Amino acid sequence: MLPAGFDELDFEQFHSEELPRRLASGNGELALEEARRLGPVAFRMTEGGAYTYRAGASGIEVVPGDETARNVYELSRESWQAVVHELETAPGLLYAGKVKCLRGKALRLVFWEPGLRAIYNGRPLFDPDTFELTDRHGAPLDPATAFTLEDDREDMAHFLRSAGYLVVKNVFDEKEVASFQQAAEELRSAAVPGDRKSWWGKNAGGEEVLCRVTTARTASAFQDLYRDPRLTGLIDLSDTELKARAGTGTYEGGTVIYKNPDMVEGLSNLPWHRDCGMGGHSLNCPLIILSAFVTPLNADTGELRMLPGSWQGSCPPIDADSPHAPAGVALAAEPGDVSLHYGDTMHAAPPPRRGDLGTYRISALTAFSRAGAPASPRKGAYNDVLLGRDDGQVEHLADVAERSSPS
Structure with missing residues (x-):
């Protein structure tokens, strides 16, 4: 059951229509380097159906099935929807026993989470090496300021x-x-x-x-x-x-x-x-x-x-x-x-x-x-x-x- 204000998602329709739209809007570019580093990941629904996310030559590819995925995770449609909506997380699902690793390593799902947040919701990956803390006037600011x-x-x-x-x-x-x-x-x-x-x-x-x-x-x-x-x-x-x-x-x-x-x-x-x-x-x-x-x-x-x-x-x-x-x-x-x-x-x-x-x-x-x-x-x-x-x-x-x- 989703909270008020969160849309129910159809697994097949989301991957054939909505997710390609989000990727094309810029979400795919945000996650591309992370996808290349971590390798293909797939989600299989307990109710049936599976999709793989992988880095392609020009962006994130969404492929039916899970045969080519290095890491495959099985979860319910309800739990998958909660991940898309940022209601659930990889650690939360693992602690609750709501996700099963069928192939690969369960911890790899945790490492994939920043990429998933980018793919689903356009949240950028943070790079501490490029962040500069400045005051209201643009001057450098000591991060230990009290x-x-x-x-x-x-x-x-x-x-x-x-x-x-x-x-x-x-x-x-x-x-x-x-x-x-x-x-x-x-x-x-x-x-x-x-x-x-x-x-x-x-x-x-x-x-x-x-x-x-x-x-x-x-x-x-x-x-x-x-x-x-x-x-x-x-x-x-x-x-x-x-x-x-x-x-x-x-x-x-x-x-x-x-x-x-x-x-x-x-x-x-x-x-x-x-x-x-x-x-x-x-x-x-x-x-x-x-x-x-x-x-x-x-x-x-x-x-x-x-x-x-x-x-x-x-x-x-x-x-x-x-x-x-x-x-x-x-x-x-x-x-x-x-x-x-x-x-x-x-x-x-x-x-x-x-x-x-x-x-x-x-x-x-x-x-x-x-x-x-x-x-x-x-x-x-x-x-x-x-x-x-x-x-x-x-x-x-x-x-x-x-x-x-x-x-």
């Missing part, structure tokens, strides 16, 4: 619009930060592995460690963050009207993240990703995640790195420590500071550099999504599919994909 609430709002809005993120200093005072710290520790004490409202992992010593809770708004110190005028004033810097995202499924309106050192299991250290990477882009985006920092944010306590300008295009996910990963920009913050970033901005959370500290990064997150967006047909949040294990751990995407590939 602001205060007293700074020029036009400058702040321009930075957010261009870079896709923003750091604002000294938003909360010491008393407020102390209340955040107490609330974060109370939420930590209440979390239980497998409660489907918290993420867990194991460190090198074999200890179960809490990575995040999705129940922040149940704590009095956090429950009104989404309507704090200092924060809503920052959200208003967006060019799009946004509203606080309501609690859905295991997400109760806010998240607290707890960084930990020496993690060997679970999803504590995040690869380069986008926040709509599990689905819901066309419903929620532009989406802003606002982080209030309870403890310092730096390389020692657990970084948050951003890829400036990336929210304006598509990038494949990649581990932050991969030799092929972009460096990005490390944000720096102290308790009481906040950051905002668009959900489409590629960002990563590598492990803390030090393992001998008493406290690591703790941050409280609130999401603001597009006002007036149609309701999702899902019963829960898109991230609910991540919490299927009894130990509360989130399995790495590469492991999920490997299990989904043909033996």
Whole structure:
């Protein structure tokens, strides 16, 4: 079932009529180099029918059948439509078990996703090497620039619009930060592995460690963050009207993240990703995640790195420590500071550099999504599919994909 406002698509008609039109309008050129690099990909419907996308001499070719495809994926017509409409993603389908890799590697579908977004919707692929961050007057702008609430709002809005993120200093005072710290520790004490409202992992010593809770708004110190005028004033810097995202499924309106050192299991250290990477882009985006920092944010306590300008295009996910990963920009913050970033901005959370500290990064997150967006047909949040294990751990995407590939 598609949300209101999204057209039902006929698989055969789309590939014989609509997709050629989109490719001819420029979408094919956007994806051509990526298609050449990745090789042919095919989609086979469980209800019958298959088509292959491949790079030709003059553009993307759409060919009936899947005999020539290096990688073949089977999914339902409903799931395929959701991919076209940017309601579902390759990682979301893999975690949910809604796509089957018949030939090739399941992870290759994830790498194909930026090309698919270009083919279907004309979203360009982002190249960090060609992006230049400039101020309102065209002068080079430091991507690590931080602001205060007293700074020029036009400058702040321009930075957010261009870079896709923003750091604002000294938003909360010491008393407020102390209340955040107490609330974060109370939420930590209440979390239980497998409660489907918290993420867990194991460190090198074999200890179960809490990575995040999705129940922040149940704590009095956090429950009104989404309507704090200092924060809503920052959200208003967006060019799009946004509203606080309501609690859905295991997400109760806010998240607290707890960084930990020496993690060997679970999803504590995040690869380069986008926040709509599990689905819901066309419903929620532009989406802003606002982080209030309870403890310092730096390389020692657990970084948050951003890829400036990336929210304006598509990038494949990649581990932050991969030799092929972009460096990005490390944000720096102290308790009481906040950051905002668009959900489409590629960002990563590598492990803390030090393992001998008493406290690591703790941050409280609130999401603001597009006002007036149609309701999702899902019963829960898109991230609910991540919490299927009894130990509360989130399995790495590469492991999920490997299990989904043909033996």
